Amino acid sequence: MKTSKTTSLPWNEALRALQQGRSPLVITHRSPDGDAVGSLLAMGLLLKALGRRPTLACQDPVPTRFHYLPHHQEVVSEVPEGSFDLVISLDCSDRERMGQVYDADRLASLPLLNIDHHVTNLNFGTVNLVVPTAASTTQIIYELVQRLSVPLDVPLATCLLTGLVTDTLAFRTANVTPQVMEIALRLIRAGASLYTIVQRGLVEQPLSALRLLAVGLSRMQVEGHLAWSEVRLADREATGYQGDSDAGLVGRLISAEEIRIAAVFKEVKDGRVEISMRAAPGYDVSGVALRLGGGGHPAAAGCTLNGSLEAAKARVLPLLRAALAEQEDGRHSEH
Numbered sequence: 430m431k432t433s434k435t436t437s438l439p440w441n442e443a444l445r446a447l448q449q450g451r452s453p454l455v456i457t458h459r460s461p462d463g464d465a466v467g468s469l470l471a472m473g474l475l476l477k478a479l480g481r482r483p484t485l486a487c488q489d490p491v492p493t494r495f496h497y498l499p500h501h502q503e504v505v506s507e508v509p510e511g512s513f514d515l516v517i518s519l520d521c522s523d524r525e526r527m528g529q530v531y532d533a534d535r536l537a538s539l540p541l542l543n544i545d546h547h548v549t550n551l552n553f554g555t556v557n558l559v560v561p562t563a564a565s566t567t568q569i570i571y572e573l574v575q576r577l578s579v580p581l582d583v584p585l586a587t588c589l590l591t592g593l594v595t596d597t598l599a600f601r602t603a604n605v606t607p608q609v610m611e612i613a614l615r616l617i618r619a620g621a622s623l624y625t626i627v628q629r630g631l632v633e634q635p636l637s638a639l640r641l642l643a644v645g646l647s648r649m650q651v652e653g654h655l656a657w658s659e660v661r662l663a664d665r666e667a668t669g670y671q672g673d674s675d676a677g678l679v680g681r682l683i684s685a686e687e688i689r690i691a692a693v694f695k696e697v698k699d700g701r702v703e704i705s706m707r708a709a710p711g712y713d714v715s716g717v718a719l720r721l722g723g724g725g726h727p728a729a730a731g732c733t734l735n736g737s738l739e740a741a742k743a744r745v746l747p748l749l750r751a752a753l754a755e756q757e758d759g760r761h762s763e764h
């Protein structure tokens with residue numbers, strides 16, 4: 430990326446790892462989003478162009494809304510037998526985000542190429558190509574594609590643009606720069622359909638998602654500039670919602686102009702709670718997520734806690750109140 434920090438980033442080490450690995454295992458994060466799936470499939474295409482036969486893995490299935498992406502059927506949730514000589518982690522801010530497909534007993538001795546754009550990345554790889562200024566992990570892969578002179582065909586451009594579009598909510602986030610728009614333009618020129626990606630990747634939802642959203646909005650709690658809500662396992666049953674997202678709930682909460690920080694507490698299986706946090710411009714929830722063992726970006730971050738919904742709220746809400754108070758103080762003293 431064209432920033433003053435470019436020289437300190439290990440582009441050459443990353444390129445060398447990609448060229449040396451004969452049988453790479455590529456992993457993206459559990460509960461995959463558009464950038465996770467787009468990165469995984471784009472990296473698969475890049476490696477195939479280099480003559481490799483990569484294994485593409487994700488703990489959870491590719492959501493059906495991303496089934497327009499080429500080769501999505503190749504993603505496995507169980508890592509097959511076979512000897513790998515390189516692990517590539519995509520869009521994961523820590524090792525744990527890779528989920529069960531990263532079997533440390535089997536893989537910890539291998540070189541690990543960590544490619545990510547989360548500011549909270551723990552640099553857990555052997556090579557850490559972590560670029561927080563990138564709007565998506567696919568933007569970093571685009572740069573690798575350029576440096577390796579891999580031809581930009583329609584499938585590759587579609588995967589790359591999917592990450593860029595979904596992580597920026599269709600170019601609406603604060604990290605969208607002229608360079609991001611230039612890359613998007615090149616990907617569209619290469620044949621990626623912006624319309625398809627926006628519709629399938631961001632806009633369309635099943636009716637059950639709207640029902641779940643309605644339940645979540647009806648439980649909204651507001652305290653000053655803080656808003657939160659919760660999604661229970663029983664809500665999924667009642668609404669028939671099959672996806673593992675919050676159906677856009679946290680995005681709706683932060684869209685209220687009075688709200689500076691929003692959170693959704695989502696009950697998941699195995700007695701855990703996933704917490705999604707959002708911050709309005711000028712506020713930052715990545716620090717709270719990092720303290721709770723998660724990670725993310727200033728405007729969007731998350732973590733997973735063991736225990737009940739009530740226990741999660743009791744632990745997280747005081748931290749969010751404190752972050753909000755501190756950041757509001759900081760803003761006032763700037764004037």
Ligand SMILES: [Mn+2]
Nearest residue numbers: 464520566596
């Ligand atoms: Mn991402």
